[in-house]
Amino acid sequence: MLTNAGAPGYKLRRTAFLIAGLLFVMTSSLIAQQFISALEQARQLIINNNFTAAQAILLAAIHTSKEPGEAHFLLGFVYFREHDARQSLAEYTLGAASRRPTAAEFRVIGADYVLLKDFADASRWFEEATTQEPLDPSGWYLLGRSKYNEGDYLRAAECFQRVLAIHPSDVKAEDNLGLAYQALNRLPEARKAFETAISFQQVSPSKSGAPFLDLGELLLQDGQPAKAAEALRSAVLLSPSNPRAHEQLGLALRQIDNVPEARIELEKAVALAPDSSPAHFELGQVYRRLGLKEQAAHELELCQWLTATHSSVEVPNYDTSQDPGLP
Numbered sequence: 021m022l023t024n025a026g027a028p029g030y031k032l033r034r035t036a037f038l039i040a041g042l043l044f045v046m047t048s049s050l051i052a053q054q055f056i057s058a059l060e061q062a063r064q065l066i067i068n069n070n071f072t073a074a075q076a077i078l079l080a081a082i083h084t085s086k087e088p089g090e091a092h093f094l095l096g097f098v099y100f101r102e103h104d105a106r107q108s109l110a111e112y113t114l115g116a117a118s119r120r121p122t123a124a125e126f127r128v129i130g131a132d133y134v135l136l137k138d139f140a141d142a143s144r145w146f147e148e149a150t151t152q153e154p155l156d157p158s159g160w161y162l163l164g165r166s167k168y169n170e171g172d173y174l175r176a177a178e179c180f181q182r183v184l185a186i187h188p189s190d191v192k193a194e195d196n197l198g199l200a201y202q203a204l205n206r207l208p209e210a211r212k213a214f215e216t217a218i219s220f221q222q223v224s225p226s227k228s229g230a231p232f233l234d235l236g237e238l239l240l241q242d243g244q245p246a247k248a249a250e251a252l253r254s255a256v257l258l259s260p261s262n263p264r265a266h267e268q269l270g271l272a273l274r275q276i277d278n279v280p281e282a283r284i285e286l287e288k289a290v291a292l293a294p295d296s297s298p299a300h301f302e303l304g305q306v307y308r309r310l311g312l313k314e315q316a317a318h319e320l321e322l323c324q325w326l327t328a329t330h331s332s333v334e335v336p337n338y339d340t341s342q343d344p345g346l347p
Contacts, residue, residue, distance in 0.1 A: 059091060066101070106136070126145045177197055233251075264335050
């Protein structure tokens with residue numbers, strides 16, 4: 021039956037419907053604008069490292085929006101920066117229901133798995149990032165670190181070579197290429213890579229102690245403690261808070277019979293890493309060489325206690341160029 025446009029109330033109802041539709045459009049537009057504004061505020065807070073405030077804004081935006089995908093992605097990044105990998109992955113999963121993650125988001129997803137020590141899954145998502153952006157060196161570097169932690173040293177070396185093909189003077193990539201070669205027992209190539217990484221830093225205002233430490237350790241293992249000590253002195257100068265650098269320098273100095281200075285370096289290593297039984301053991305050996313029997317006995321007892329209670333850790337390496345692989 022045709023509608024009678026002239027029937028009583030028809031024009032009034034039609035006007036009411038038009039007004040309702042207009043209000044709906046205006047309200048939807050306002051909500052969309054508020055959502056976009058909330059995302060911008062959250063991004064600025066993230067830049068300023070104010071993750072608590074960003075999290076509050078994003079949670080509110082998710083609650084009020086019918087299409088909150090972008091907020092889920094940003095919230096996933098916030099949780100990652102707060103080292104809450106599981107919650108971060110949950111948010112990225114929700115965000116992925118609205119669109120495919122970008123290469124940058126795949127890198128963070130991979131890094132979440134690094135935090136969980138799941139390097140196989142980390143590598144999977146870093147691979148996705150390199151597929152999307154094959155000319156971005158950060159994706160190849162992160163994939164290389166993940167593969168190294170998996171024990172796939174050949175693939176790790178290939179990834180670091182890809183970084184260097186894109187960015188030929190990358191110190192971290194060259195240094196980590198050396199570590200991969202060292203793990204593959206390709207020692208001459210490892211030494212060359214460490215020395216090349218050091219040479220890259222000659223014109224850089226900010227220098228890393230990592231290649232000096234890695235070269236020093238390699239030389240020490242190769243029975244060249246004097247040359248090792250030279251490299252390791254540079255490592256402790258550049259990374260004075262790295263217990264591994266002090267420990268390795270102490271070992272090199274002890275081997276060239278500079279026992280008093282070895283004591284100083286090993287005491288620094290123990291102070292920086294009090295839960296490391298190897299550092300206590302080495303310091304105990306130096307005290308024994310110096311005739312300090314009580315101090316030697318104390319260090320060796322600490323070493324035995326840490327080992328017996330499973331409280332011991334390896335001497336940590338705090339240099340950021342050997343990070344587990346985080347964006």
